[in-house]
Amino acid sequence: EAQVTQNPRYLITVTGKKLTVTCSQNMNHEYMSWYRQDPGLGLRQIYYSMNVEVTDKGDVPEGYKVSRKEKRNFPLILESPSPNQTSLYFCASRRLAAYEQYFGPGTRLTVT
Amino acid sequence: DQQVKQNSPSLSVQEGRISILNCDYTNSMFDYFLWYKKYPAEGPTFLISISSIKDKNEDGRFTVFLNKSAKHLSLHIVPSQPGDSAVYFCAATFSDGNNRLAFGKGNQVVVIP
Numbered sequence: 774e775a776q777v778t779q780n781p782r783y784l785i786t787v788t789g790k791k792l793t794v795t796c797s798q799n800m801n802h803e804y805m806s807w808y809r810q811d812p813g814l815g816l817r818q819i820y821y822s823m824n825v826e827v828t829d830k831g832d833v834p835e836g837y838k839v840s841r842k843e844k845r846n847f848p849l850i851l852e853s854p855s856p857n858q859t860s861l862y863f864c865a866s867r868r869l870a871a872y873e874q875y876f877g878p879g880t881r882l883t884v885t
Numbered sequence: 886d887q888q889v890k891q892n893s894p895s896l897s898v899q900e901g902r903i904s905i906l907n908c909d910y911t912n913s914m915f916d917y918f919l920w921y922k923k924y925p926a927e928g929p930t931f932l933i934s935i936s937s938i939k940d941k942n943e944d945g946r947f948t949v950f951l952n953k954s955a956k957h958l959s960l961h962i963v964p965s966q967p968g969d970s971a972v973y974f975c976a977a978t979f980s981d982g983n984n985r986l987a988f989g990k991g992n993q994v995v996v997i998p
Contacts (some may be wrong), residue, residue: 777928804984815891815990816929816974823983831985863928872917872984876928 775800779864785883786854794849794880795870796864803869804852805847807839809860810879816863822847823869863873886910888969889977895944899997904962906974906992911956916976919986920949923972932973933960965996 777798786792798805806821808831818831822841836858838850847866849856860879867872890909898904908918914957921929935942935949935958942949948961962969975989 808988813990815887815889816988818985821983821985865928866905867984872934872978872986873931874986876921876930877927878928 775875777811777866777875779862779877779880781880782878783881787884787885788855789853791852792854792882794851794862794864794882796847796849796877797874798847798864798866798875799845800866800868801844802866802875802876804874805841805864805866807835807837807847807849808863808865808874810863811860815881819849819862830857851882854882858882859884887909888915888987889975889989889995890901891975891992893992894990895993895995897995897997898965900967901964904960904965904969904994904996906962906973906975906994908958908989909956910958910977910987912977912979913956915987916979916980917977917984918949918951918958919976919978920947921974921976921988922969922970923974929974952971962994965994967996967998968993970996 803824807819808816820839841864844853864877919934920932922932923929933947951958972991974991976986
């Protein structure tokens with residue numbers, strides 16, 4: 774089954790404790806992206822990658838890092854999480870020439 | 886600055902009737918538009934799209950209309966079904982090789998049986 778998977782689905786952590794949210798897709802898509810969804814703000818792009826070893830900032834990249842060492846994986850790293858990073862995070866992927874993105878199920882992160 | 890705007894955050898409609906969701910955009914460079922549907926505890930799923938060279942695209946019960954001069958698009962769901970109860974996001978992009986999506990804030994639709 775074609776899908777985007779994220780882990781963990783739920784995470785509660787404390788300020789400053791480094792964490793990684795994993796994302797993996799099995800559709801051989803070149804493009805992968807991370808979004809956060811906050812009430813009243815919709816989906817905002819954090820980082821994206823157009824292929825292996827090619828990453829770039831989205832609209833709200835502050836406080837986040839990403840890496841793309843393999844085509845299928847695109848982890849989101851929070852080196853020092855803060856409460857304002859409490860949010861619902863989605864990973865997405867698509868073919869490079871396409872418009873439609875496939876989203877993962879989401880990771881709900883709470884930083885206390 | 887929000888380039889894609891969805892007003893009227895929630896909509897309640899009787900089963901069998903039409904649901905109409907509206908979306909306005911500010912960037913005239915946008916040339917492709919998409920609607921996504923999202924259920925609670927799931928990621929958004931692609932619903933329907935339209936290119937700027939068209940003014941209408943239909944897929945079963947779902948039709949999207951585009952009015953380029955007004956920078957406005959709408960999604961019609963006819964007839965509405967209880968399974969259509971979800972949040973609907975409007976998104977827009979332009980063909981610059983990156984194809985980044987700009988999303989609206991979403992509309993909650995509740996279909997009453």
